Amino acid sequence: MTYLRDDGMRAAFIHGAGDVRIETVPDPVLKEPTDALVRVVRSCICGSDLHPYHTMPASSEGVSIGHEFVGVVEETGSEVSTVRSGDLVIAPFAWSDGTCEFCREGLQTSCLHGGFWNEDGVGGCQAEAVRVPLADGTLVKAPVKEDSELLPGLLTLSDVYGTGYHAAKRANVGPGDTVVVIGDGAVGLLAVLSARLLGAERIVLMGRHKARTDLGREFGATDVVAERGDEGIEEVRRLTGGHGAARVLEAVGHMPAYEQAVGVVRPGGVISRVGVPQYAEAPVGFSSLFGPNITLTGGPAPVRAYIEELMPGVLEGAVQPGRVFDRTVDLEQVPDGYRAMDRREALKVLIRP
Amino acid sequence: MTYLRDDGMRAAFIHGAGDVRIETVPDPVLKEPTDALVRVVRSCICGSDLHPYHTMPASSEGVSIGHEFVGVVEETGSEVSTVRSGDLVIAPFAWSDGTCEFCREGLQTSCLHGGFWNEDGVGGCQAEAVRVPLADGTLVKAPVKEDSELLPGLLTLSDVYGTGYHAAKRANVGPGDTVVVIGDGAVGLLAVLSARLLGAERIVLMGRHKARTDLGREFGATDVVAERGDEGIEEVRRLTGGHGAARVLEAVGHMPAYEQAVGVVRPGGVISRVGVPQYAEAPVGFSSLFGPNITLTGGPAPVRAYIEELMPGVLEGAVQPGRVFDRTVDLEQVPDGYRAMDRREALKVLIRP
Numbered sequence: 221m222t223y224l225r226d227d228g229m230r231a232a233f234i235h236g237a238g239d240v241r242i243e244t245v246p247d248p249v250l251k252e253p254t255d256a257l258v259r260v261v262r263s264c265i266c267g268s269d270l271h272p273y274h275t276m277p278a279s280s281e282g283v284s285i286g287h288e289f290v291g292v293v294e295e296t297g298s299e300v301s302t303v304r305s306g307d308l309v310i311a312p313f314a315w316s317d318g319t320c321e322f323c324r325e326g327l328q329t330s331c332l333h334g335g336f337w338n339e340d341g342v343g344g345c346q347a348e349a350v351r352v353p354l355a356d357g358t359l360v361k362a363p364v365k366e367d368s369e370l371l372p373g374l375l376t377l378s379d380v381y382g383t384g385y386h387a388a389k390r391a392n393v394g395p396g397d398t399v400v401v402i403g404d405g406a407v408g409l410l411a412v413l414s415a416r417l418l419g420a421e422r423i424v425l426m427g428r429h430k431a432r433t434d435l436g437r438e439f440g441a442t443d444v445v446a447e448r449g450d451e452g453i454e455e456v457r458r459l460t461g462g463h464g465a466a467r468v469l470e471a472v473g474h475m476p477a478y479e480q481a482v483g484v485v486r487p488g489g490v491i492s493r494v495g496v497p498q499y500a501e502a503p504v505g506f507s508s509l510f511g512p513n514i515t516l517t518g519g520p521a522p523v524r525a526y527i528e529e530l531m532p533g534v535l536e537g538a539v540q541p542g543r544v545f546d547r548t549v550d551l552e553q554v555p556d557g558y559r560a561m562d563r564r565e566a567l568k569v570l571i572r573p
Numbered sequence: 574m575t576y577l578r579d580d581g582m583r584a585a586f587i588h589g590a591g592d593v594r595i596e597t598v599p600d601p602v603l604k605e606p607t608d609a610l611v612r613v614v615r616s617c618i619c620g621s622d623l624h625p626y627h628t629m630p631a632s633s634e635g636v637s638i639g640h641e642f643v644g645v646v647e648e649t650g651s652e653v654s655t656v657r658s659g660d661l662v663i664a665p666f667a668w669s670d671g672t673c674e675f676c677r678e679g680l681q682t683s684c685l686h687g688g689f690w691n692e693d694g695v696g697g698c699q700a701e702a703v704r705v706p707l708a709d710g711t712l713v714k715a716p717v718k719e720d721s722e723l724l725p726g727l728l729t730l731s732d733v734y735g736t737g738y739h740a741a742k743r744a745n746v747g748p749g750d751t752v753v754v755i756g757d758g759a760v761g762l763l764a765v766l767s768a769r770l771l772g773a774e775r776i777v778l779m780g781r782h783k784a785r786t787d788l789g790r791e792f793g794a795t796d797v798v799a800e801r802g803d804e805g806i807e808e809v810r811r812l813t814g815g816h817g818a819a820r821v822l823e824a825v826g827h828m829p830a831y832e833q834a835v836g837v838v839r840p841g842g843v844i845s846r847v848g849v850p851q852y853a854e855a856p857v858g859f860s861s862l863f864g865p866n867i868t869l870t871g872g873p874a875p876v877r878a879y880i881e882e883l884m885p886g887v888l889e890g891a892v893q894p895g896r897v898f899d900r901t902v903d904l905e906q907v908p909d910g911y912r913a914m915d916r917r918e919a920l921k922v923l924i925r926p
Contacts, residue, residue: 487683513872
């Protein structure tokens with residue numbers, strides 16, 4: 221592979237809480253005829269990367285990290301037919317065959333033969349290059365060059381934009397709806413943008429970081445509630461006629477966000493979760509979900525299902541989801557990027573390897 | 574009121590676990606101009622009545638009990654316009670105004686001005702007569718006389734048929750679907766009947782009481798799984814191609830039934846609960862609901878919303894939901910009825926006051 225240095229490639233590994241290192245490892249190589257090798261052009265750090273960054277036990281070996289990227293195809297296995305060398309491609313945060321019963325239903329995160337980056341011998345994307353399994357099912361070609369200004373926007377289709385969109389779709393957001401979005405991280409802000417795209421009329425964003433909620437307003441939030449807990453619930457109820465919102469998008473994953481969702485959802489309404497839950501159990505009994513007939517939905521977004529649908533808006537500039545990136549680092553600076561996101565000095569960090 | 578004895582009426586009261594008594598209490602009287610007084614023609618004992626029958630702390634005063642009935646209107650308040658003296662009416666297990674925003678949306682169990690029998694000064698229906706608040710919103714006139722053989726079927730519209738139907742509707746059951754119903758009580762069996770009515774092709778009933786599951790087969794179950802726990806889950810998965818069913822109707826309310834539902838639901842599928850949960854918290858994290866994008870829905874059925882839709886099938890004999898009644902008692906025998914249901918000697922007990 222001529223695009224990497226002779227002595228291997230550089231890639232990020234997490235060795236424990238707060239401990240991300242850039243190391244030199246062997247170049248990825250094709251293993252299966254359905255693989256592609258992709259040189260990473262843009263990657264980024266995800267809010268969900270902060271979960272192991274906060275809690276992972278120390279490990280001398282380390283685990284590769286990163287699950288969002290756009291890149292250029294460098295090599296393809298003999299059975300790959302939908303992408304070829306030189307194509308700029310978007311990779312979803314889960315790889316999938318595109319042909320199993322779940323993929324055909326648009327639930328690629330449950331692909332019978334798929335998986336996730338950084339598992340099962342597949343590397344991470346905060347790196348110079350990645351082996352992409354099941355390339356035909358996984359990768360989507362984008363009609364741009366690798367110097368395009370649209371790359372940050374296209375990169376959000378790897379995860380955060382598709383994840384925000386999944387929250388809104390699962391909640392069945394439609395024209396005229398009142399929606400509450402909990403969380404002002406990149407996913408929350410893109411859930412706002414998605415709700416707007418689907419026609420929501422009133423969008424209440426719950427978050428307390430002004431720079432972020434200001435961007436949320438530009439993405440379509442009509443109201444911002446900075447208060448949390450009971451005070452935040454009361455304010456949302458006041459804004460929504462006393463009974464809460466029929467559609468609540470939860471983009472955090474911690475228990476207080478779940479409780480907030482239960483507090484602001486209207487009887488008969490939907491809580492759609494896309495923040496990876498950092499809890500195993502939660503209130504679902506008579507006084508929380510059951511009594512008022514609340515629906516709880518969501519999960520890891522099958523972003524692959526949404527890329528073709530959402531890409532035109534990005535290419536045309538109708539939406540600018542790439543605005544969630546407010547800092548750019550190179551690969552060697554990735555540990556600084558984690559620190560900046562952890563301290564909330566950066567909303568979302570773009571990586572140019 | 575000429576239809577009751579001079580010295581008051583007889584009514585069931587629960588004084589604690591296992592302690593149901595029939596007592597003489599003052600006749601109900603009209604209190605509000607929107608009230609109706611209804612003489613109970615048929616009532617019954619509900620599976621959910623067994624919850625206090627198992628757990629209620631002893632009380633010298635006792636609480637009235639019963640929330641399902643059909644009866645004849647004896648008196649109406651000055652503002653009641655949709656029913657009148659002599660009408661045979663069906664009463665849902667929740668009373669509601671029929672005009673608030675939730676009632677207009679078909680979620681009468683969340684009516685802003687409504688409530689439940691045996692609360693807020695409204696009596697129970699295992700009695701000779703009941704005061705019905707908000708009679709215009711609550712009662713539905715049925716075109717039969719009080720000696721009709723259709724009364725048991727019409728009585729199921731008070732709760733169990735509408736509740737089984739709610740489970741199926743909330744799970745969005747449609748033509749060709751594969752459905753698992755957990756629980757062979759009256760609600761589970763009528764969830765089977767409802768799923769069939771909505772076009773489900775494969776209906777797996779989980780239950781181990783042969784007389785009940787036999788009726789379930791007559792109502793439309795294509796398979797019966799008597800095993801529980803991991804064994805039951807494995808058998809359902811075997812029957813459903815390995816991945817479980819997209820629509821699971823949970824008609825029990827205990828934690829093992831919830832766990833069973835999580836075990837048999839297909840990725841991307843729906844668990845629809847109508848058994849009143851006897852737990853406050855439950856697994857909803859990555860490994861249970863979130864990872865496979867499972868939707869959890871359901872709640873107390875707004876049966877009022879379904880009565881007009883389901884009544885024609887009962888009147889025409891197209892469905893016979895009244896077959897869930899397998900024992901009949903008079904009011905004095907109600908304590909025996911509770912014992913029989915508690916010991917599972919009776920599926921559902923009909924009361925002829």
